[in-house]
Amino acid sequence: MDAQGRGRADNIDPADQWVLNPNTGEYELRLTPSAPQSAVPGPRRAASRTAAPAAPGAAHGRTAAPPDRRPPEETPERVPGPRRRKGVPEEPPARRGRRPVKKKSKAKKILLWTGGTMAFVLVGAAGAAYLYLEHLNSNITSVSDDGASTGGFNKDKAINILLIGTDKRTGEGNTKYGDANSVGHADTTILLHVSKDRTNATALSIPRDLIVDVPDCPTTQEDGTTKVIKGEDNVRFNTSLGQEERTASCTVRTVTELTGIQADNFMVADFNAVKTLTTAVGGVEVCLAKDIDDADSHLKLSKGTHTIEGEQALAFLRTRHSVGFGGDLSRIELQQQFLSSLMRKLKSNDTLSSPTKMIKLAEAGTKALTVDSKLDSISKLKDLGLELGKLNVKNLTFTTVPVIDNPAEKVAATVVVNPNTASTVFQLIKDDVSFTEVKEKAKASKDAAAAAAAARLKGTKSTASEVRVQVMNGGAPAGSAQETLNWLQNDEGVTKSENAGNAPAELSKTTLEYDPDQADQARRLADIMGLPGTALKPGKSVTNAQGLPTMTLTLGKDFKGAGVSLTAATKVPDSVQKSTADKVECAK
Numbered sequence: 001m002d003a004q005g006r007g008r009a010d011n012i013d014p015a016d017q018w019v020l021n022p023n024t025g026e027y028e029l030r031l032t033p034s035a036p037q038s039a040v041p042g043p044r045r046a047a048s049r050t051a052a053p054a055a056p057g058a059a060h061g062r063t064a065a066p067p068d069r070r071p072p073e074e075t076p077e078r079v080p081g082p083r084r085r086k087g088v089p090e091e092p093p094a095r096r097g098r099r100p101v102k103k104k105s106k107a108k109k110i111l112l113w114t115g116g117t118m119a120f121v122l123v124g125a126a127g128a129a130y131l132y133l134e135h136l137n138s139n140i141t142s143v144s145d146d147g148a149s150t151g152g153f154n155k156d157k158a159i160n161i162l163l164i165g166t167d168k169r170t171g172e173g174n175t176k177y178g179d180a181n182s183v184g185h186a187d188t189t190i191l192l193h194v195s196k197d198r199t200n201a202t203a204l205s206i207p208r209d210l211i212v213d214v215p216d217c218p219t220t221q222e223d224g225t226t227k228v229i230k231g232e233d234n235v236r237f238n239t240s241l242g243q244e245e246r247t248a249s250c251t252v253r254t255v256t257e258l259t260g261i262q263a264d265n266f267m268v269a270d271f272n273a274v275k276t277l278t279t280a281v282g283g284v285e286v287c288l289a290k291d292i293d294d295a296d297s298h299l300k301l302s303k304g305t306h307t308i309e310g311e312q313a314l315a316f317l318r319t320r321h322s323v324g325f326g327g328d329l330s331r332i333e334l335q336q337q338f339l340s341s342l343m344r345k346l347k348s349n350d351t352l353s354s355p356t357k358m359i360k361l362a363e364a365g366t367k368a369l370t371v372d373s374k375l376d377s378i379s380k381l382k383d384l385g386l387e388l389g390k391l392n393v394k395n396l397t398f399t400t401v402p403v404i405d406n407p408a409e410k411v412a413a414t415v416v417v418n419p420n421t422a423s424t425v426f427q428l429i430k431d432d433v434s435f436t437e438v439k440e441k442a443k444a445s446k447d448a449a450a451a452a453a454a455a456r457l458k459g460t461k462s463t464a465s466e467v468r469v470q471v472m473n474g475g476a477p478a479g480s481a482q483e484t485l486n487w488l489q490n491d492e493g494v495t496k497s498e499n500a501g502n503a504p505a506e507l508s509k510t511t512l513e514y515d516p517d518q519a520d521q522a523r524r525l526a527d528i529m530g531l532p533g534t535a536l537k538p539g540k541s542v543t544n545a546q547g548l549p550t551m552t553l554t555l556g557k558d559f560k561g562a563g564v565s566l567t568a569a570t571k572v573p574d575s576v577q578k579s580t581a582d583k584v585e586c587a588k
Contacts, residue, residue: 201397214235339436
C-alpha cells in the first residue's frame with residue numbers, strides 16, 4: 001500500500017504524514033500510524049536484552065509506554081505525530097527516556113529546504129519515500145528533444161532552459177478562451193540562463209509575434225521514425241510549435257537560430273499548468289496601477305495589490321488589451337511581473353516550510369509540465385532544482401529580445417529584431433555576463449568617474465595672476481566669451497587671459513582643457529568659476545599671443561553667465577529648515 005493509501009485507511013490526510021525531524025532539519029514521510037517517534041532515534045538494543053511484552057493495543061513492534069519516571073517538565077520534546085481527524089482515538093504515548101537534542105536554528109532549517117526553485121524538485125530533494133518518488137515519476141510526461149538541445153544541463157557549466165507556454169485550450173474550462181482547436185503554439189517563451197557560478201540568471205522573453213526563420217526540424221514520430229518538418233522564413237515565432245506538427249524541439253532549434261544560444265533542456269506548460277501551479281502555491285501576489293476589466297482575458301481586478309490563482313491567474317497572464325500599449329510586448333511585461341512574484345513565493349519560507357504545499361506543488365508540477373527526455377525523472381528534476389536553488393532571486397533579471405516594428409507593414413502587427421542592440425544582448429548571455437552585474441558595473445564605472453573628477457579639484461592652487469587661459473564660446477549665448485574675459489580680468493585678477501572667439505564645435509557642457517603641468521592653474525580657475533571636477537579635462541595646452549602655454553576654457557550650452565557657478569548643489573544647506581513626513585513635529 002502506498003503512502004496515500006495508508007493515510008486514507010486511517011483517516012489521516014497524506015500531507016499530514018510529513019513531519020519535521022529536528023535532528024536533521026528535514027521533513028520526512030511517515031508511512032505508519034504508530035506512536036510518535038522520540039526526538040532522536042536511540043541506539044539499537046542489545047540482542048541479549050529481553051523485550052517487554054507488548055501492551056494491548058500497542059502498535060506492532062513497539063513496547064508499551066512505561067510509567068512516567070520524571071516530572072513533566074523534564075520530558076523531552078517529541079516530533080509531532082500526524083493530525084487525527086475528528087472521531088479517531090488518540091494513540092498511546094510515545095516512549096520516553098531519550099535525551100533532548102538542541103533544535104537546529106530556523107535559518108538552518110530554511111537553508112535545507114532552499115535546494116531548488118521548483119516545488120516538485122524540492123520534494124525530491126527532501127528525502128521523500130521511494131514509493132512516493134515512483135508515484136511522481138509516473139506523473140511526468142516527456143518528449144524527445146530530437147537532438148536540438150545540448151543533451152542536458154551540466155552541473156559544472158552555465159545552464160540554459162527554454163520555458164514554453166502554449167495556447168492549447170485542452171482541459172476543463174479552457175475552451176471559453178476561444179480558438180478551442182488550437183494546436184498549441186509557442187505563445188509565451190522564455191530562455192532562462194543561469195550563470196556558471198549560480199550567482200545570477202537572465203530570463204529572456206521572446207515575443208510571439210517576432211518575425212523569424214524557422215529551420216528544418218527532424219522530429220521523432222509516434223512509431224519511432226524521424227520526419228524532417230520543412231522550415232519557413234519570415235514567419236511568426238509562435239509557429240515554431242504546433243504549426244505543421246512541429247514539436248517543442250523545433251522551438252529549441254528556432255531559438256538557437258535566432259540567438260546563437262543552444263538550450264540544455266526545455267519545459268512546456270499549457271493553460272492547465274498555470275491554474276494548477278498557482279493554486280498549489282496558494283496564489284501569487286500581483287499589483288495593478290489601475291482598474292482592469294478585460295473582456296478578452298476575462299480579468300476583472302481593481303487597482304492595488306491582489307493574490308490570484310487558478311482561472312484568475314490565467315486571465316492575468318493572458319491580459320494585453322488593458323495594459324500598456326495593448327499588445328504582446330505589454331503582456332510580456334505583465335508576465336515578467338507575475339513570474340517574479342511566483343519565484344519569490346516559491347522561495348519563501350511560507351512555501352518551503354509547508355509539507356502540504358510542497359506535496360501539492362510536487363503533484364501539480366509533475367502533472368502540469370511536459371519536459372524533454374533528458375529530464376524524464378524526479379531524480380533529474382531534483383538535480384536541476386538543486387542547481388537553480390543556488391540562485392538568489394534578487395539577481396534574476398527579466399528582459400526581452402530588443403525589437404522594432406516590422407518596417408514591411410503599414411499597420412504594425414509584428415516585430416523584427418532590433419539590429420542595433422539585439423546581438424549585444426545575445427552575446428552577453430552567451431558570454432555568461434550577468435545583466436545585474438552589467439548594471440552594477442555601469443554604476444561602479446560612473447562612481448569611479450565621479451571620484452576621479454572630484455580628485456582633480458584636490459591639490460595646490462596657483463594664484464589668480466599666474467593663471468593663463470584663452471576663452472572660447474562653444475554654445476553659450478553670443479558675447480559670453482568677452483563677458484567672461486572682462487569678469488576674470490577686472491573682478492578676479494586673472495589678467496593673463498584672452499578671447500579666442502568661437503570654438504570649432506558646440507559643447508553641451510563647459511570644459512577646461514589643460515596640460516597636466518598646469519593642474520595648479522586649472523584648480524584655481526575651477527575654484528574661481530565654480531567648475532565641477534567633470535569639467536576639467538587633462539590634455540594638451542595651446543600657445544597664447546605671447547607664445548606661452550595656455551589652458552582653453554570653452555563655454556558650453558550650460559553656461560549661465562559670468563560669475564555664476566556651474567557646480568550643482570548636492571546637499572541642502574544646514575541653515576534651511578527641513579522636516580520629513582515620517583516624523584512627528586511638535587509646534588513650538
